[in-house]
Each structure stands twice: as C-alpha cells, then as structure tokens.
Amino acid sequence: MPQASLQLNEAPTRDPVRQVADAIRRRVLEHTLTNNGGYLSQACSSAEILATLYLRVMRLGPSAAPRVPRPFAGVPSATNPRAFTGADYNGPRAPELDRFIFSPVHYALVLYSLLIELGRLGPDALDEFNQDGSTVELIGAEHSPGHEVTAGSLAQAISQAGGIALARRLRGETGRVWVFMSDGEFQEGQTWEAFAALAHHRIGNLGVYVDANAQQCDGPMASVMTVEPLAERLRAFGAEVHEVDGHDPDALAAPAESTAPRERPLVVIARTDPCRGLERLRERAPKLHYVRFKNGQEFNTYQALLADLREAAK
Numbered sequence: 001m002p003q004a005s006l007q008l009n010e011a012p013t014r015d016p017v018r019q020v021a022d023a024i025r026r027r028v029l030e031h032t033l034t035n036n037g038g039y040l041s042q043a044c045s046s047a048e049i050l051a052t053l054y055l056r057v058m059r060l061g062p063s064a065a066p067r068v069p070r071p072f073a074g075v076p077s078a079t080n081p082r083a084f085t086g087a088d089y090n091g092p093r094a095p096e097l098d099r100f101i102f103s104p105v106h107y108a109l110v111l112y113s114l115l116i117e118l119g120r121l122g123p124d125a126l127d128e129f130n131q132d133g134s135t136v137e138l139i140g141a142e143h144s145p146g147h148e149v150t151a152g153s154l155a156q157a158i159s160q161a162g163g164i165a166l167a168r169r170l171r172g173e174t175g176r177v178w179v180f181m182s183d184g185e186f187q188e189g190q191t192w193e194a195f196a197a198l199a200h201h202r203i204g205n206l207g208v209y210v211d212a213n214a215q216q217c218d219g220p221m222a223s224v225m226t227v228e229p230l231a232e233r234l235r236a237f238g239a240e241v242h243e244v245d246g247h248d249p250d251a252l253a254a255p256a257e258s259t260a261p262r263e264r265p266l267v268v269i270a271r272t273d274p275c276r277g278l279e280r281l282r283e284r285a286p287k288l289h290y291v292r293f294k295n296g297q298e299f300n301t302y303q304a305l306l307a308d309l310r311e312a313a314k
C-alpha cells in the first residue's frame with residue numbers, strides 16, 4: 001500500500017481519489033482566478049491520474065521536504081552542495097521505494113495542488129508560485145516540489161527515467177520508476193527513441209501513465225499531428241499497453257496491481273476529458289491549453305463556478 005498521508009476535510013464515504021481529484025480542480029481554478037491565468041484544463045484531465053498514482057499505485061515514503069518550499073539554491077553541480085531536488089516531497093530514496101518522474105512540467109500547478117491536498121506541501125505554498133527565486137515554478141524544474149528532473153523541453157524525462165530504471169535494476173533495487181507523460185510528448189522523436197531503448201534493455205521496472213486528453217498547445221492533437229493509433233504503436237515498440245478511462249480510479253489502478261517481474265515497460269494510456277468537472281471550459285475549445293479570462297464577465301462566471309464547486313464539496 002502507498003504510504004501517502006492523506007488529510008481530507010470532506011465526507012469519508014467518497015472515493016479518496018475522486019475526493020482529492022475534485023479538490024485539485026478547485027484549487028487550480030482558484031489559483032487561475034487569483035492569477036488570471038493557469039493550466040486549468042490539465043487539472044481537469046489529469047486530476048484522477050495523479051491522485052491514483054499517489055494514493056494507489058506508487059509506493060512512497062512520507063515527504064522528506066519542508067512544507068514551506070525552500071528558495072532556489074542553484075542548479076546541481078560539483079561545486080554547489082546546497083542544491084536539492086523536489087523529489088524529497090515524494091519521500092526518501094530507498095531500494096524498495098518507488099521513484100516518480102514528472103514529465104510535462106507545465107502541469108506543475110496540478111502536481112503542487114495534489115501535494116497540498118496530500119499534506120506533503122503546506123497550504124500556502126502556491127503563494128510563492130512563479131515568484132523570482134521561488135522553486136514553486138510555473139514550469140517546474142528539478143528543484144520544484146514533486147519534481148525529480150528538469151524536463152521543460154518536453155519528452156526528455158522518459159529517457160532519464162529509463163536510465164534510472166536500468167540503474168535500479170543493475171543495483172538489485174525492487175522499487176519501480178513511474179513516469180507521468182502528456183500525449184503531446186508522443187509527437188516527439190525522443191519519446192520513441194526512449195521506448196526503443198526500454199525494449200532493448202528489457203526494462204520492466206518502469207511504468208508510464210499518459211494523460212491522453214487529445215489536446216496540445218496549438219489545439220486538438222488530431223489536427224496538429226495525430227499520434228494514433230497510440231496503443232498499437234507502443235505495442236510495436238515492445239510495451240505492455242492498457243487503455244483506460246482516465247477518470248476512473250479503479251480502471252487506472254488495475255494495470256499496476258501486479259507486482260510480478262516484467263520484462264517490458266508498462267504503459268497506461270488514460271483517455272481523459274480536458275473539461276472534466278468544469279463543463280463551462282468547453283466554450284473555449286479548441287483553445288484549452290492555457291486559460292486566461294477574456295473579460296470581467298467571464299471571470300465572474302468562473303468565480304461563481306468555484307463557489308458552486310465548493311458548495312457541492314461540503
């Protein structure tokens with residue numbers, strides 16, 4: 001069982017993953033209103049995936065990082081002993097514990113919100129969001145809470161995760177490596193090179209969850225450059241692939257339940273809706289990538305929606 005510490009304010013009868021996912025959406029909407037901008041559709045699509053990973057899939061220890069995020073202490077180097085990574089929020093490193101690699105780092109606000117809901121990060125952490133000298137960055141990097149690697153140039157993290165997984169296997173560690181990716185990253189050549197390497201090295205201690213929300217920054221994936229048929233392509237690259245409803249916690253958790261040794265990477269393609277839980281967003285389609293309210297009226301509409309979501313959660 002994962003050892004995430006869960007702090008909930010709501011009725012205990014609801015599915016904990018759904019409860020946390022809804023709380024993520026509320027927090028990201030609140031932040032988007034406060035800042036007049038945010039990666040809101042990414043919260044709508046990925047909330048259940050990330051909550052399932054932390055609550056049901058990954059074996060993590062309690063956070064080993066301060067609840068109030070430390071300021072940026074420089075990039076890691078031989079001459080900078082003060083540098084740290086945001087992976088400490090995912091618990092200490094241990095041979096039997098899992099590692100989490102967060103790839104589409106423009107989703108950082110979603111991850112910070114999740115860490116807050118889980119009590120791994122203090123409730124005021126978003127006050128520092130995108131401030132000079134803060135690690136709570138708009139585009140997360142290796143020092144940002146929950147992040148282990150810098151992956152702002154998309155599609156790099158899967159290669160880094162593959163190297164970590166190979167090293168863990170060579171050391172005889174039993175902990176697995178979990179990677180969260182977006183579908184836009186499958187438009188990039190590096191992703192496919194990484195999967196070829198995973199197949200070649202028979203990497204079975206790595207699992208990938210993909211937020212297949214069918215969107216990227218220039219619009220629908222299908223019109224920019226399709227990646228389908230994604231499952232068949234990944235199988236041809238040697239992966240064990242499951243396609244699931246990305247808002248269903250049981251369906252998301254099921255493929256990861258077996259801990260039997262594998263010789264192939266596991267990929268869970270989570271089919272998601274970028275407007276899930278916030279129907280009003282659909283009016284903005286196909287421009288869903290980054291939400292900035294167009295005028296006071298739209299702002300007020302979303303503020304009223306937030307009040308409704310809060311009321312519904314009581």
Ligand SMILES: Cc1ncc(C[n+]2csc(CCOP(=O)(O)OP(=O)(O)O)c2C)c(N)n1
Pocket residue numbers: 042104106152153154155182183184185213215216217218288289
């Ligand atoms: C290598 C690289 N190319 C382009 C970008 C610019 N970029 C930032 S987010 C993004 C969209 C990627 O698609 P996805 O993450 O699926 O989009 P979302 O669902 O968040 O809209 C792009 C192209 C980048 N960060 N890195």
